[in-house]
Amino acid sequence: MTLTLPSIGLGTSGMDDSEECTAAVAEALETGYRHVDTARMYGNEAAVGEGLARADVPREEVTLATKVHPDDLAYDDAKRTARESLDRLGVDSVDMLYVHWPTSAYDPEGTLRAMDELRDEGVCEHVCLSNFTPDLLAEARERLDAPVAAHQVECHPRLRQEELRADAREHGYPLVCYSPLGQGELLDDPTLSEIAGKHSSPTAAVCLAWAFQQDALVPIPKGTGEHVRANYGALNLTLDAEDLDRIAGLEERRFVDPDSAPWN
Template identity: 40%
Template sequence: METITTQGVAMPRLGFGTFRMPGAAAQPAVENAIALGYRHIDTAAMYDNESAVGAAIAASGVNRNEFFITTKVWHDQLAADALYRAFDTSLRKLGLDYVDLYMIHWPSKDMDMAATLEALMSLRERRLTRAIGVCNFNLPMIRRAVEEIRAPIASLQIEYHPFLSQAPMLAYLREKGIPLTAYAPLAQGRAASDPTLAFLGQKHGCSAAQMAVAWLLDQEGVIVIPKAARPESQQANLDALGIWLENEDRTAIAALPKDQRFVRPPFAPDWDAL
């Protein structure tokens, strides 16, 4: 598995997302993913499956240091004391001594960004997390985190798929050496039925969904964390690692609409802010 080294940690470029796998139902899916070879597992307090993820890790028999485990703090727990409590709860549910990446899941309008990031940095200094990161920050937010607060951001996790451009953000992150972790890489299932992706997939002997994953993996500094409950889909995403795009593929996917954002909670930041 190819990795990207960021802030001293190596992140596998293809991870296993667990959003919308609540409760114990997540455990067999994660166990199967580990058996297939996934080592980068992405969870969050809000997903309500950290205990199941932890149980799957424990049952796997795989050495802890082979895993890259990410979890996240919800946006109503960003004051330092609340964040520390949330982290302790996550660590206990996971049954781990540390996580590899701890992230702010969503920014909140009233958060003290400097204080929140300092709390994350404190966890890193205490080696309770190997790295820290943020999700769903817009460009002004990530600029402030990196340039003013000087937080050692190891990754920014945002929605990214063939129907949504992240060009300005990618340009900034590449300049700073920060990988982008793409969530909802299949556009919440829409990629699987896209005619252009299906046509390209026929040429490569793969599915439309695999083309979407391959397109993301084709890009410099991009990590992909598709969710897949079914073993066949888990394997298909792994197989996308072996798909090599040609220039005509890139041109065809570039021509798809790039303004389709599907994750729009009421507390999201202003995505158009530059």
């Protein structure tokens, strides 16, 4: 079954395992979000699961994603810790299970065999990857029995990821965009702020609207309180050709760039 994602999801990186995280998830779902993204690395799976349970939204209507920690990507560890994630989330399965980073304990043969088996065993419905380079994506496709259902990377108006977007289009999967606001740095970008002023919209909405108007991009902004609702409201903003041309001319910049990243 091909994975179809809503236009926007809720990211939870940087949220503690706290009531604030639980409340953000519940509010997002009640606002209209139907895609929630977490990870073992974030340390908040229990709070995300509580938010999912608290919201008056059926579980089957929500696309829930989590990720296997880079240190747990050896075959046995991946099999064990994926099930531990289900226990913390309080669910029988997740819709999307990611290899979080192809670093540390990542072993293409063992890791990807574990991911295939976790899918076959019903732990997840879809096998997904995150932070892969084009070469690593090609290698993973050769080894996996399951299709790569989604790929998650940093992507925003200052890091447009043309090569990875082309791969997503060619192979028919969504590119899920983490840090779609550039870790908040894009909110002060002069060009994006000018475009926002032109539309009487928040700068965050411009960043998200840019993603909505690209092929195969699904942004997952983090948000709490009023930001959850404001980000969802960006679905109502349409950028014009001039806006998109200006964004296409912005100098590219990464905001998430660890030394261990596969592109380094």
